[in-house]
Amino acid sequence: MRILIIEDESSLLNALKKGFEKHYYAVDTALDGEAALERYYEAYYDIVVLDLNLPKVDGLDVLKAIREENSNINIIILSARNTVEDKISGLDMGANDYLEKPFSFKELLARVRALSRRKYRTEDTVLKAHGITLHLARREVYYNDESVPLTKKGFGILEYLLLNQGEVVSGEALIEHVWNHEADMFSNAFKVHLSSLRKKLPKDVIRTVRGEGYYVP
Amino acid sequence: MFPRTLQKRILLFGMAFLLVAIIVTGVSIWQISQNLFSAEAYADAMDTDLATLDDSVEVYFERAATTFFYQSLLIMGLVVIFLGGLSWLSIRRLFRPVRELTSTIDNLDTNSLPKSIHINNRHAEIQKLQQAFNRMLKEVNATLENQKRFAANAAHELKTPISSILANLEVHDMEATPASGDCQEILKITKENTERMRTLVESLMELTQVERIERETFKLKDIRLITPEQRALAEEKHIEIHTEGDTTIKASKHLFERALQNLIHNAIRYNKKGGDVYITAEEGAIYIRDTGPGIPEAKQDKVFQPFYCVDPSRSRAAGGNGLGLSIVKQIMDAHQFTIDIDSAAEKGTTITIHLDA
Numbered sequence: 001m002r003i004l005i006i007e008d009e010s011s012l013l014n015a016l017k018k019g020f021e022k023h024y025y026a027v028d029t030a031l032d033g034e035a036a037l038e039r040y041y042e043a044y045y046d047i048v049v050l051d052l053n054l055p056k057v058d059g060l061d062v063l064k065a066i067r068e069e070n071s072n073i074n075i076i077i078l079s080a081r082n083t084v085e086d087k088i089s090g091l092d093m094g095a096n097d098y099l100e101k102p103f104s105f106k107e108l109l110a111r112v113r114a115l116s117r118r119k120y121r122t123e124d125t126v127l128k129a130h131g132i133t134l135h136l137a138r139r140e141v142y143y144n145d146e147s148v149p150l151t152k153k154g155f156g157i158l159e160y161l162l163l164n165q166g167e168v169v170s171g172e173a174l175i176e177h178v179w180n181h182e183a184d185m186f187s188n189a190f191k192v193h194l195s196s197l198r199k200k201l202p203k204d205v206i207r208t209v210r211g212e213g214y215y216v217p
Numbered sequence: 218m219f220p221r222t223l224q225k226r227i228l229l230f231g232m233a234f235l236l237v238a239i240i241v242t243g244v245s246i247w248q249i250s251q252n253l254f255s256a257e258a259y260a261d262a263m264d265t266d267l268a269t270l271d272d273s274v275e276v277y278f279e280r281a282a283t284t285f286f287y288q289s290l291l292i293m294g295l296v297v298i299f300l301g302g303l304s305w306l307s308i309r310r311l312f313r314p315v316r317e318l319t320s321t322i323d324n325l326d327t328n329s330l331p332k333s334i335h336i337n338n339r340h341a342e343i344q345k346l347q348q349a350f351n352r353m354l355k356e357v358n359a360t361l362e363n364q365k366r367f368a369a370n371a372a373h374e375l376k377t378p379i380s381s382i383l384a385n386l387e388v389h390d391m392e393a394t395p396a397s398g399d400c401q402e403i404l405k406i407t408k409e410n411t412e413r414m415r416t417l418v419e420s421l422m423e424l425t426q427v428e429r430i431e432r433e434t435f436k437l438k439d440i441r442l443i444t445p446e447q448r449a450l451a452e453e454k455h456i457e458i459h460t461e462g463d464t465t466i467k468a469s470k471h472l473f474e475r476a477l478q479n480l481i482h483n484a485i486r487y488n489k490k491g492g493d494v495y496i497t498a499e500e501g502a503i504y505i506r507d508t509g510p511g512i513p514e515a516k517q518d519k520v521f522q523p524f525y526c527v528d529p530s531r532s533r534a535a536g537g538n539g540l541g542l543s544i545v546k547q548i549m550d551a552h553q554f555t556i557d558i559d560s561a562a563e564k565g566t567t568i569t570i571h572l573d574a
Contacts, residue, residue, distance in 0.1 A: 010382040011381045016382065022388070080372070101377065101380040102376055105388055
């Protein structure tokens with residue numbers, strides 16, 4: 001899952017980045033509206049966490065710009081503006097959720113999970129296939145009730161493939177969703193993580209379609 | 218007791234005047250009946266002796282006098298009752314718009330005051346009363362709106378540091394074995410944010426406390442313009458502070474000192490590295506000039522509004538909360554001094570305080 005956090009308060013932004021990374025998200029950050037849009041146009045994000053009071057380009061304008069370009073992305077507003085009117089205008093302009101500051105980070109995590117479930121049209125908080133169980137909230141993977149220790153990236157790859165089960169996902173798309181912008185697209189880190197993931201799982205769970213990508217049947 | 222409502226008082230006065238009229242008219246009717254309808258008057262008029270007149274004449278006049286007296290009283294009574302009733306009704310009618318206005322005002326929802334009230338009445342007094350009330354309503358609404366915005370801004374400014382502290386602590390809590398460097402970092406963040414909240418709360422208190430001023434006479438040179446923190450900040454940014462001239466000030470020394478310190482703090486805080494701050498005084502005026510980026514003309518009116526920041530992210534980074542200039546303005550207003558801004562983007566800012574308002 002790749003997430004973009006836009007927040008002008010740097011100490012809060014750092015905490016959010018650290019927290020999301022701990023939960024195996026690939027995180028990019030932006031301190032103002034302008035940087036946020038630059039980041040946004042460069043990559044595919046699953047979720048955007050957006051503060052409203054932003055320097056340079058206002059949060060609501062960032063929201064409008066993102067919504068005009070992409071109607072599928074999940075946007076959650078995180079704001080200290082807490083009147084009913086603020087919430088209505090935020091939601092009407094295309095945000096999927098609105099969380100008031102001060103907030104609990106655990107609640108933010110839960111809301112982000114709920115939004116991604118909605119995006120991938122699943123009601124389950126647990127993904128299952130071929131004896132593998134992946135807990136979205138606990139960030140744990142089991143094979144036949146035995147814990148499988150995965151790296152953050154390995155977990156991210158498996159999560160994305162299971163969310164898109166049955167569909168072929170290209171290597172680029174996997175990198176886009178699992179790594180943040182600091183990743184080097186030409187390095188073989190992806191291949192290394194993929195092969196180590198495959199070794200930990202039963203044979204043939206992750207299949208390759210030559211020249212196209214990977215899928216879990 | 219004297220009646221308390223205007224309507225009853227008017228009626229009471231009316232009745233009192235009527236009573237006087239009844240008595241005066243009654244007495245004159247009585248006198249007319251006695252003098253005009255009498256055998257003596259008849260004899261006088263006929264130039265004959267009263268004794269020669271027939272008894273029946275005397276009886277006739279006596280009767281006529283009585284009949285005239287009672288009939289007149291009866292007619293007067295009927296007229297009084299009729300007109301009294303009529304005036305009671307018309308007074309009530311005249312007072313109806315007042316009652317209507319009262320009940321409209323009484324029934325106003327104090328939680329969501331309307332922009333104006335309107336009742337159908339052409340009378341000038343009522344219309345004026347209504348206009349006056351609507352003017353007041355407008356001012357009350359504006360004040361309420363201001364206070365609401367102020368409270369929302371204050372809450373917003375407090376929520377941001379709280380969110381930051383909370384998120385940092387919560388994320389830290391998720392770590393099974395936290396590194397000691399992380400703890401240091403969180404302590405630092407908590408301290409910075411708490412400091413921010415402390416300054417904010419202090420500024421808020423100051424804003425509400427500038428009410429009563431006790432003036433004394435002192436010289437500009439007598440007050441401490443630059444605090445040690447400001448001096449340290451100036452040194453850090455390699456800013457030179459130049460002072461020139463002096464003036465006599467009649468003001469609350471403590472408040473005036475506070476206001477000048479705020480202005481000089483801004484001049485240092487929003488100055489460029491290696492810039493200058495000039496504090497110049499002449500009789501009746503003090504100028505504070507900086508070599509910072511200046512304030513765009515469109516934003517100059519707004520800088521005195523609470524929580525307004527020309528560039529919010531830069532102000533926050535510099536530790537500002539948008540209350541400093543509001544406090545200065547409030548202090549100057551309380552002394553009836555005026556404060557002007559002369560600034561243009563990229564030119565620097567000059568703040569002028571006129572002491573002879």
